[in-house]
Amino acid sequence: MSATSPTDTGLDLDDALPPKGTAWNNSERRKITMDGLWHNNPGLVQLLGLCPLLAVTGNLINGLGLGIATIITLTVSNIIIAFTRNWVRKEIRIPYYVLVIASIVTVIDLSMNAITPELHSVLGIFIPLIVTNCLIIGRAEAFASKNTIKRAALDGFMMGLGFTLVLIALGAIREILGSGTLFADASLMFGDIAKDWYIKPFEEYQGFLLAILPPGAFLVMGLLIAMKNVVDKKLKS
């Protein structure tokens, strides 16, 4: 058995791979960008990584924190996996991906613990759990293992950004509905200067507890997906 390039992996999450030798031009870049941010958005279309997506978005800052950690992990893991794609045998690719992702996440976990200890304690188990986020291993398998480093890096960053935007939207909606605030706890991430960022649009609002609880996460997520589908339908016609 020879070391084949892992193009025939059986799994096919991304149906629109560029043919071999496609020029690295603007339209290619635009396509990867738009896929990550909108057409193939990990949160709204692929529905990958739902567990952290739903669990930490009780407020905007938690969502942003996890989003940034995911962007870094996804970009770095995509680069490394694209770089080593021709040397890794098909049979061991999954353990190899997990190893690479786990190393990156460990670095991020320890760095966050050092730089923003409070945010780290709020996000808790969900930082180490990025290892098992199916979005990251999904992109490694479906994109990075078949594409050049440049493409994989852009794809990782854009997919991460798309995921982060969904986290932010979900976090903002749930925070406003659930506790009537926005940017609460911003100081956890940005330090003391962020203490005044805290907004409370309606002074009397007591908060709608359901939005912060898990069912609220599922409801708001479902509404976001519905809104995306409506926009797509409007754009088509």
Add this chain to the structure above:
Amino acid sequence: MKFKTKTSPFFNSSQNINSVMLQVLIALIPGTLTLMYFFGAGIFLNVIISIVFAVSLEIFALIIRKRPLLPFLSDLSAIVTAWLFALTLPPLVPWWIIFVGVFFAIIVAKHLYGGLGYNPFNPAMVGFAVLIVSFPFEMSQWIHPRTFEGLGAYDFGLVEQLGFIFGDQKPAWDAITMATPLDEVKTGLRAGTDYGKVLEGSTYLQTFSQNTWIWSSLAFILGGIWLLYKKVIQWQIPAALLGTLGFISAVFYIFSGDSFASPLFHITSGATILGAFFIATDPVSASTTPIGKLIYGASIGFFIYIIRVWGNYPDAIAFAVLIMNMAVPMIDYYTQPRVFGHKPSFFSSGATQRKQDKKS
């Protein structure tokens, strides 16, 4: 074109959605009047406000979904949902709480799933569950019920009550509210007090004739009998629900009468009777086969006991019904009645169905 079926002895039913819903509304009247007697006009205001919101939201949803207004409005289903939902609310809740509940019942639980007939969950109970999870304080303010000797601790005029519901002023909750029997017994038993002593400690629980919930339960049973008589509901769900709840609570009561409440208490307090006859029997979200109805009702009774005794929410009907709503497709799949002429066997139709699925 009308197709008339002539030969085989088919059952003909004169029922349509409209008449069924009308019978449910009629059956709700005695129970509602009883609650109004004990808690004042607040109950009536809840019902009226809920119906107004429900019908407006129904019109709004129908316009957005481009459906004809008149046939869908005249089936009265929105009114029944609103009325059942309103009976779960304590009197004098602020209007916006009613609005949030009705919004979730009509828009989220009913129309987002495709409207009447397509909703997997009981809309009224979805509305109630959202409220009890989100606003536990407002949803547990049950005022002192009136006694037969005279008024209770409250005496509000209609204008004053409207002020509480729509205005900024708040009644002095601590002075006029009291724990419901379910809360009182649960708190007492959790604190380790004997069941007998919990009952002795409360004049309200002691005397049968003054227990609001027993009287309203009797009134709802009256409505339930009317529905059975009119063949709007079948006996299976209420019988299985009450039987299971009574059986489980009897087992616990016989073996440990000090730390568990009596079966009579479980059946007559809270919304058990209302749930058994009006909520669990919702024709859309309940099981539809005869055996399935027994399983469905019994499971609801089981979950009511579990959630009531070991859960933290005041009552369990809504959660028990919603849990079993999820199981209804599976229950119905495995309990389809045998088609005449086919081999009798339990699960038979399910197995045939699976074979057909495989073939195609």
